[in-house]
Every structure is written in structure tokens, then in C-alpha cells.
Amino acid sequence: MNIENRTKLEKWLDQNYWFEDGFISEINDSKSGLEIVVGYQTVGTYVAGEKQELKEFSLKPIGLTNWTYKKEQFSPTKESCINGIDLTEKGIGLKFDTESVFELNCESIEISEPKITQTYTKPWISNREIYITTTEKEVPTANYWIEKLEEYGFKTGFRYFASELIQSENVPYPDYSGYFIQTLNKISETQKGLFFKFIGLENGELRIGIENGDENKELFNSIQLIVSNWKNTTINSGNVKFTGKEFNEFLENGKYPERIEKIKNVW
Template structure:
């Protein structure tokens, strides 16, 4: 299909939801030709291991007049979402909203028929954030974290943003969301630490969100090891849902749960 006016290009974008949360899987640019492969998910979820269907198009430019893409700012892949694709402010062209915004203008576009791809959602884990769900009668106390981390040889205290050490008895309980855990030797040097994003206990179900806002890998890994030993616990990291023993195994050797490992060969 050849498109050579702005109205038709807008209609095509609208039919494909402006590629919101879509992807750019390939960019082939040379002096003589530019081809961009774009797509989006039509079936499935973003949960690791679930079936997924993608719709993908190849866009070939005719009469390229402007191209602002820089390889060091964006790497095309089906696994990373983009914010979307829009029309350029002026002329006939497209604006690609990724972690960096780049534009293309040309005389016309040759757009392929959609390619349907059957696949699975690939697993990824976060080195910055986890969410914990556990069967508990009460929220872990402030002293629980202090004492448990000390068993691993790590001395910590609580603080709020940019504060000095706050004595355990001064930290609000049971809801100390908004506070940070930080190693004692770093409190005077930093502003943050491991952040308790939320703490919620309802009907015997405890939910805690923790973010590593100080890039303290040792402290973050240790607190993940601690919660992986809790009974009746699930941990969400990235798009993977682990039970406690699965998460502990992953932290030790990087192995995903068996249900995910079994289908990795399909990808």
C-alpha cells in the first residue's frame, strides 16, 4: 500500500491505535533506502510465558528528506515498548516517541500488509523494584528489618528522604511506607536507600512494594533473599511472578521457574 498524503497517513495511524505501547523491531537505513519495521501486540498480556500475538508492518520511504535517528539513543527490538508514533508537525512524515524522539519525512511511504507473529511473552526481571504478597497476620516491624539484615552482616537504619538516621521507635508503625532503609555508613553520604513504596495489610494478606533508589545492589539482593524465605509468599519482579523458593533459586543462579524455562526454546 502506497501512502502519499497526510490525511491517509493519519487514517492509517488511527486504524493502528497510533502504535501506543507498540514497538520498533528493525531499522535499516542507508544513503539510498530507509526501512522501519513497527508493530504492536494484538492478543495476550505482558506476563512472562503467556501466548502473545503481534501485528507488524514494514515502512519503506520514497524520497527521504529528513531522518533524525541516532543509533546510540535507541535500539530497535520487539521486547521494548514505545510510547507511540505520530505525524510530524509539518510536512509528510512520522515522529517516533521512544526514550528519545526522532523523526522521518519523505515524499511517500510504501507500507506492507500486516505480518501476524505468534510468540510468547519473554521474561524480564527488575533490578530496581519488587512487589511482595504474603499471608501474614501483621506487618514486619522496623526492628525485624534491622535484626534480619544484621544476620547478613549489614547494619541499617531507617530515614525519610535526605534525613539523618531515625531511631526505630520514632518510625511510624504499621505503615512506614515513604521511608527508606539505608546502610548506616551511607546515611550521611546519600539521600535515599531502599524505598518502601507501599505497605498494605487486609484480611491476612500483606502487600509490600520496595524500590532500590540508591543502586545499592547488595542491600537490595539481601532483602530479596529475606522475603523469599517467607511462607506463602509471591514476589513480582518485572513481568515474572515467583513463589518464594523459585525467587530464591533465581537470585542464586538466574534460573526462571520451570514453567517458563520449558517454553524458552519456542522463542
């Protein structure tokens, strides 16, 4: 299909939901011309290991007059969502809304028939956040975290954003969401630490969200090991849901749960 006017281009974008939360999987710029492969998910979720159906199109601009893409600002991949694709202000052109916006303008665009791919959602792990759900009936105290982290060789204390050390007896309980735990030697040098985004009991379950505010890999890894040893625990990291035992094994050897490992060959 060759699109030669703005109205048809707008209709095609609308038919494909303006590629909101879609992806750009390839950008090939060679002597034979520019080719951009774009797509979106039509079936499935973003949970690791679940069935997924993707629809992709190859776009080949003809008579290219403007192309503002820079390789160092964006890397094409099916795994990273874009905000969408829109029309440029005038003429036949596309504006790709990624972490950096870039545009193309041309005389016409040749668009392939859609390619449908059946696959599974790839796993990804966050190095910044985990979400924990467990059947524990009590919220851990501030002293609990301090004592457990000391077993891993860390002397820590609580603080709120950019504050000095707050003695554990002065940390509000049971809801200390909004507070950080940080190594004592870094409290005067930093503003954050490991951030308790939320913590509390809900419908008989303990729910905790922890964010690595200062990207302290060692401290974050240790607190993940602590919660992975809790009984009857579910831990969400990235798009993967682990049991405590599965998460402990992943932290030790990088092995995903068996249900995900067994479909690696179709990613």
C-alpha cells in the same frame, strides 16, 4: 501499499491505534534505503510466559528529506514499548515517540502487509522494584529488617528522604511507607536507600512494595533473599510472578520458574 498523501497516512495510523504502547523492532539504514519495522501486540498480556500475538509492518520511506534518528539515543527492540507514532506537523512524515523523539519526512511511504507472529511474552526482571504478597498476619517491625539484614553482614537503619538516622522505635508502625532503610555508613553520604513504597495489611494479606532508591545491588539482593524465604509468598519482579521458593532459586542460579523455562525456545 504506497501512501502518497497525509490523509491516507493519518487513516493508516488511526487503524493501528497510533502504535500506542507498540514497539520498533528494527531500523535498517543501508545503501538500498531506510527500512523501519514497527508493530504492536494484538493478543495477550505483558506477563512473562503468556501467549502473545504481534502485528508488524515494514515501512520504507521514498524520497527521504528528513531523518533525525541517532543510534545512541534509541535501540530498537520488541521488548521495549514506545509511546506511539504520530504525524509530523507538515507533509508526509512520521514522529516516533520513544525515550527520544525522532522524525522522518519523505515523498511517500511503502508499507508492507502486516506480519502476524505467535509467540510468548519474554520475561524481564527489575533491578529496582519488587512487590510482595504474603499470608503473614502482622507487618514486620523496623527492627525485624535491621536484624535480618545484619545476618547478611549489613548494619542498617531507617531514615526518610535525605534525613539523618531515625531510631527504630521512632519509625511509625505499622505503616512506615515512605521511609528508607540504608546502611549506616551511607546515611550521611546519600539521600535514599531501599524505599518502602507501601506496606500494610489488605484483605488478610500483607502487601509490600520495595524500591532500590540508590541502586545498592548487594543490599537489595539481601532483602530479596529475606522475603523469598517467607512462607506462602508471591513476589513480582518485572513481568514475572514467583513463589518465594522460585524467587529464591532465581536469585541463586538465575533460573526462571519451570513454566517459563520450558518455552524459552520460542521466544
